[in-house]
Amino acid sequence: MALTRLEDLVPLLESDHRTQRVHAVPDDGEDRPDAAERIRARGEVLLSMQQARQDTHGLVLAASSRGLEAVRGPALLVAHGGALGQYRPWRTAADGDLVTGLHPGQLVRDGRVRPDRIALAHERELDVLARFCPEAVPHAVVAGDIAFDRLVATTEHRERHRRALGVTDDREVLLVTSTWSPRSGFGRNPELFREIVEAAPPDRFRVVASLHPQIWSHHGRGQVLGWLSDALDAGLAVLAPHTDWRGAVAAADHVLADYTSVGTFAAGLGTPVLRIPHEPQPMLAGSPAAVLAEHAPLWDVTRPLLPQLDAAAGAQDRGLGARIAGLLTSRPGQAGTILRKEMYELLGLSEPARAVPLSPAPLPAVVSRMCG
Template identity: 35%
Template sequence: MATQSWIRGPMGLGAERRITRCGARRVLVMVPTMTAGNRLLDLLPVLDGDHRVQVVFTVPREDDTTWHGVDRFVAGLGGLVVPWGQAVRHEWDAVLGASHRGIAQVHGKLLLLPHGVGAVKSRRHSRKGGQVSRETTGVDRELLTYRGRLLPAALAIPTVAEMGLLRRRCPEAVGVSFLSGDVCFDSLRAGVEFRDRYRSALGVESGEELVLVSSTWSPNSLFGRCPTLYDRLLAELSGTGTKVATVLHPNIWAVHGEWQIRSWLAGAVAGGLLVVPPERGWQAATVAADAVVGDHGSTTTYAAALGKRVCLATWPEGHLRPESPAAALRRAVPLLDLDRSLRDQLAHVPPVAASRVVRTVSGVPGGAHARFRKVLYRLLDLPEPAWPAATPIPLSPRVS
């Protein structure tokens, strides 16, 4: 990969001769994946309207590698993007991260939050670990420290139960942790009152139902195991006044490529499938849905926490921790029998008793943005703005 040119931005030597707003605190936003980027976009509105803060984006790279599509995604945000090589050679007033990738290399007070449901993850073992025997979580000492140095200055823990696990897996991080809630879940809840707008954007008319098919990534996911499920649903629901949409984890798009995904889904799209792109719309589509068919991924869990009618098309038996958010999801929703009529089963799926899932998603429903803002401004050594911390609503979906 060719070396990227450094950016003449509001930091570094000579910055005082370039800037228009003087004295702003500089915040670096690390976007190693689209998933992490989307989560940080749920958080960044806590800085809206504050002229004392300058936000800069970067794409972390490991051995000059990154995920396909991430550079385009970050560029599309319209923010100032600095090359990774420049970002790690500057001292930032605060750094925002929703992934462990690259956090040992940056300089600045790091606020670290999860990029999906829960801080401790649902899988028993890391995808990077290969054939390992020891279970891993998202709050292990190996992830949160580097050569004896604690990496985050502030660590967001969504629930009280996860605080207990942190005490066991990395007790030195307890002092910088805070009960954060979940910014994504709060945005989803805030978007409920705009549900009709989202349904209209998806082309769902009054009296129609919307079934959303949600898949995380990996061979154990819905898309990995049941790629023809879309065609079956479209065929069985034809003529019932039901539209079918799908949300695929961004890593599916990143690993296989947009062209290939659309090629694989071409027949289903011709039959009416609505495909929500990875960079925007999955939250609004989740709010808009009447029923969700999913797997163990975060989108399915959030749908259950909203009290949607949710069922599972597949389940990775033995791969998930019993106390995880995904395990709570499995206890709360039914598993489809793929050898029987999907239409008949969907007709009898009840709304989820949301409280059973919410407690594994957020310890302070509705309070995440206020808590994050308080911590972030403490790191920036600035008083909080006079206006209340707003909870952003999801952007209306685009489909193809």
Template identity: 35%
Template sequence: MTDRKTVLVVVHTVVYGRRLLDIFPLLGADFRVQVLFTAPPHAFQDGVEQFLRGLGSAVVPWSQAVRMRFDLALAAGPRGMEEVRAPVVMVPHGANFLKRMVGEANSPVPGLRPGDLAPGGGKLPAAVVLAHRADTRELARTFPGALPLAAVAGDPVHDRMTASLPARERYRAALGLRAGQKLLALTTTWGPRSFFTRFEALLPWLAEQAGRADIRVVALIHTNVWSGHGAWQVRSWLSRCRAWGVHLVPPTADWRATVLGADWVIGDHGSATLYATLTGAPVLLAATPEQEINPRSPAAALARVAPALSPARPLTEQLAYAAEEYRPEEYAPITSRITSEPGRFSRNMRALMYRHLGLGQPAYPAETRPLPMPPPLREGDADEVWEVTA
């Protein structure tokens, strides 16, 4: 068969690649479709080559990709997309457009600005995928010209984490936790007001306090931190804490199964912390910069509900308090804001892609895959193995 439809997956960064990894496998079993990959220049592209190599994907150099024609392109970011000769389906690379520009309370939120969806004032995408109906109101406020292109498909991370909740004990066993042992996950976004910027002051205290209580600690650091500073630098900055037992999840590993295995999560205003509310584990916040949080997002609601971490009191006391005060009903409005199509992302997204390809869908349901088992938490450099799992 030589008349296959071609789909170009545009991987600017590992963060974008991870989001797209929840999407393009929906096409993978169809012999009528050939999926190809490319990697445009990007400030945070460190690790993309390893990511694509780990997939075993067919990679077209960017300089060649922009000269070819494709039947569809998938992207989670705008850089260079005006050069791609294909109908573009643009997907968000994180949860719910959580951030805003610092000091600009009514400014368009990143991800929905004209420059994010029509870079350089060029062509609009064929579709703008949104997770929740409420995001259409944000789009109408920030870029009304793109509103007819909106497709509310849901959120793949929400659906895969929710589908994987029954396997929580298996994830904990895969991590190497002993019976009854507790796990504390630290989740951080990137930027000058992230939890990561407090690691130098807080991580030694967290490691020492957790170690005394036989609580294992794992840090899930945003890939842009690894890319922006370099893996050697991040490991060097955290070398003493690693020696004290803090485990680092490498940037290409799937962080979601680790969060599913956690007993508590300490985080900030990033996507990983918001997704952690799906697990039922108590969440504490170490950084909630109001000037950087979109006030209409679930991150703002989480900042009003979750307890704030303080180094002035013992860690175990605060973890116990968070567990005692945790009320699922208080978090339900936050988790319900992640998606208005719970459990239906795969179905909706596959239908959208096949509609733009001009093909009928395969005659079987689109699958929401459970998350793969996480690598075990090991001591020292063993935590730094790079791998890509779907």
């Protein structure tokens, strides 16, 4: 996820001949082998962390605080999934509060705030930052959400993305997405995808699975497709590992999601979202994920699917999507402009006169057990 978010930033400066980009992946990164393979496959320069430490860089772009203290140079930190102000579910603060990406443990190294700029998606995150790490407030800039902006741009090419998913008729795309960990929808229920495919009439729906990158990284492509073999036999389409999820979301008519941020982005786009049951998950009150969990219906495998999809559409009709969109970003459509300005200020270079690009997501790719 971190690499995908950094790829959103590359178009903002990639054509500038005054810059040269290189990549480094933290030695303790959970998806390090996959990230390194993707970087090399694109023909990019990949440094070891030892090499990255040797120089002072003109700008350090980071979508995680992991390893950031080891690299010298002005740094811009962006969120790699949901906004930085959302929860970090595997940690709690000493006082019992949820730990977010805006906690001192994420931002402060050796007594100082490490990122020179902290890109926030929404004004309300300033309040979260002031609560958890007030010394970092001067480093914050409310930039909006470039991932959401690109998702909105992708909807203009919806039909192309539908065709990439194998839909050339009037069938509806039903996207099923799960994050990783034993608490997730797929972790809790290994039969999740098969049950949904069997519940969705094939003459009406094309069911597509989008799995969190860590599922592929931790278990391997062959094993994951093996676990999904019954669902694949029943007609499930699976997005290729590390495929940009936004193409599938833009193509979707309905989304089933657990607490993954993909579900909140889909809801903010106006797509009906039916929640997938998962283990208890702490959520920061008022965050997009918490609002979705409160107001979107919960899928019940023992009941017919179609009325439940209608109920999810009803929640959208009552304004849920507009409310979530307003929580995802307070600078809609402006993230690229704001982030490019901050990046060039940190570089100490004049900003290019060319318009800020806002490209749609690439077309989604689908895999199968046999041909990959």
